[in-house]
Amino acid sequence: MPELSAIGFDADDTLWHHERFFQLTTARFVELLKPYADPHHLTEHLHAAEKRNVKHYGFGVKGFMLSMIETAVDVTDGRVPGTVIADVLAAGRDMLAHPVEPYPGAGTTLAALSASHTLILITRGDLFDQERKLAASGLGDYFDAVEIVSDKTAPVYERIFARHGHGAGRAMMVGNSMRADVVPALAAGAWGVHIPSEHVWALDHDDDPADTSRFRRIADLPALLPLVAEIA
Numbered sequence: 721m722p723e724l725s726a727i728g729f730d731a732d733d734t735l736w737h738h739e740r741f742f743q744l745t746t747a748r749f750v751e752l753l754k755p756y757a758d759p760h761h762l763t764e765h766l767h768a769a770e771k772r773n774v775k776h777y778g779f780g781v782k783g784f785m786l787s788m789i790e791t792a793v794d795v796t797d798g799r800v801p802g803t804v805i806a807d808v809l810a811a812g813r814d815m816l817a818h819p820v821e822p823y824p825g826a827g828t829t830l831a832a833l834s835a836s837h838t839l840i841l842i843t844r845g846d847l848f849d850q851e852r853k854l855a856a857s858g859l860g861d862y863f864d865a866v867e868i869v870s871d872k873t874a875p876v877y878e879r880i881f882a883r884h885g886h887g888a889g890r891a892m893m894v895g896n897s898m899r900a901d902v903v904p905a906l907a908a909g910a911w912g913v914h915i916p917s918e919h920v921w922a923l924d925h926d927d928d929p930a931d932t933s934r935f936r937r938i939a940d941l942p943a944l945l946p947l948v949a950e951i952a
């Protein structure tokens with residue numbers, strides 16, 4: 721079997737917390753809208769708006785902010801006060817400034833692997849926000865390349881691993897999203913390693929693959945070291 725040369729890492733909820741900020745902001749959104757709309761279905765309305773809008777706005781906080789505003793207007797039949805919209809925008813801005821705390825073992829794991837492998841950060845989201853978080857994380861120096869992409873598909877992984885490594889066949893993708901990190905990477909011919917996260921975004925779920933020869937699931941980032949050693 722050809723040697724593993726490149727390892728791609730997802731960022732949000734793989735290297736640092738992310739989804740919990742969305743869930744906190746969603747709770748704040750529901751509180752803000754409660755006086756003006758039936759609170760029971762607000763979260764579902766918001767998730768439906770996110771799902772509709774991701775193809776227009778892409779992934780990230782700014783698109784989420786627009787989906788919150790759209791939902792606020794919809795559920796109040798246009799009567800939501802401007803002051804509430806201002807509060808929704810403030811909640812979104814807070815997300816864009818939240819502190820970045822890498823998961824335990826992220827730095828040591830990346831440091832160990834960077835000595836022997838090409839490491840690539842592969843993430844979706846707003847360019848500005850992702851660059852901010854990477855800088856704040858202190859993990860940027862471990863990566864040979866950073867790819868902020870609009871979507872994570874098999875052709876995207878093929879292109880990235882051809883550009884930075886020796887092709888997808890000698891690459892591995894590591895992340896918390898079955899749908900975005902694991903399934904398309906496997907389809908591209910790479911290894912797909914799933915590290916389940918505490919919070920999972922509704923659009924990130926997917927079934928385990930039928931062919932598990934290159935699929936692995938591990939508990940945390942440090943468990944990657946014995947796995948990579950085993951594959952080598």
Ligand SMILES: [Mg+2]
Binds near residue numbers: 734896
């Ligand atoms: Mg993620």
